[in-house]
Amino acid sequence: MTTTHTLDVPGARVRYEVRGAGPLLLLMGSPMGAAAFELLADELANDHTVLTHDPRGFSGSPVHDPDEDSTPEKRADDVAALIDAAGAESADVFGTSGGAMTVLALAARHPGRVRTVIAHEPPVLEFLPDAAEQRAGVDDIVDTFHRDGPMAAFEKFAAHSGLDTEEQGSPGGAGPSSEQDVADSARFFAHELRATTRYVPDVDALTACPAGVVVGIGADSGGLQTFRTSHELARRLGEPPVEFPGGHTGFLPYPEEFARVLRKVLSTGS
Template sequence: MTTTRTLDIPGGRLRYEIRGSGPLLLVVGAPMGAAAFAPLADALAADHTVLTHDPRGIAGSPLDDPEQDSTPELRADDVAALLDALGAESADVFGSSGGAVTGLALVARHPGRVRTLVAHEPPLLELLPDAAERRATVEDIVATFHREGHEAAWRKFMISSGFDEDAAPPQQGEPSQQDLADSARFFAHELRGTTRYVPDVAALTAGPARVVVGIGATSGGLVTHPTSTALAELLGTPPVVFPGDHGGFLWKPVEFAEVLRKALS
């Protein structure tokens, strides 16, 4: 059984879902919302209370000012507000991609709220030797979106991320109006802030949170492989290998959930 709720936050509203029972686990994406994580959340719900949500400005989480940029810090504050709404002092967190960056900001900004963070493939481009070039590529993707629209921007984004040139955008089939709105939000107001985030290593290693870096078994050709490896090296902990690539939880949710359980324990 899944319960859907909303939470008012400064300047907007968050839509979130709760399922299962057991220790609280937050599954966080960015820009990916709750719907994409449903199969993974279902697989985890037998032994966890799983909270998923639509990040600010995405899907069912509207903002009063749609032009406000989304930053990892703001999204981290949103997650802390969700914990407060549940009356939870702390929780385990699984963050994927931009959601992993949100989780890193949460640990740094809200000490004591996270027990274990599993940061799966955070796109921390600033940790790479060619960070300046990567930053310029992001700027070109954003400019392409404003100039040519979401299809051209997604094409450049997927190629720069390491996917094949003919790789499709995340949505399947013809994009809905919500897909288009979420794409616009991502390119115009989220991509820069997420990829430019520099993790506070001192805060991440000071405790009490345990931070685990996750890497997809078949992500070797993706830019998130070296970014994740770089983060693991900074933290001084070996990464945990998960099934599939950057979106392994989409295609193998049961197998992915088993590895996540072990990482949390």
């Protein structure tokens, strides 16, 4: 059974879902919300209490100030509040893409609240040797959004990231067709993309994190920008990345296989 809840946090109201029983595990993206993790959460609910949520400003989680940017730090504080709401001292956390940046910030800001931390394909552009060029590319995407709208911006975002537009859809996980999809895409480009890709993880804090941080990478992600960033983060943390099925969103087509690898990481730490 899946139950739906809301939680008031500073500046927002977060919608979240809980299913299953067992150790607490949070699955998250950004801007991808709870719906994107439904199949994976169902697989893991056999032996975990799985909590998924819509990140602040997206889908069912409205913000008080629509002009406020969403940063990994703010989203990390929201996740710490969700752990509180679940009545837990700590939780295992899995974050992918922008959600991977969230769990990296969570591990640095709230190290006592996390056990195993899995950052799947984090877009840590600031760690790349061509960071200045990457930064300029993101600025061009945001400028394109403000000038030409979300579809034009998404085309540039896909080219910049190496994504297959037909396979990957919009940043939220599906082509922007509904009114909510359009709103989410607009918020992503105007108030999340720049702040997320400018975030610089605290490597010293991450290596000191009690349970450690595991970097995940898709088996089919070789052509993606996040393939580079994931390997660079893993190098700085001193541990090789763990391969997960599929590409950047491999948990969508391969939820059973993805859950199998995720369980192994949670049980062994690698």
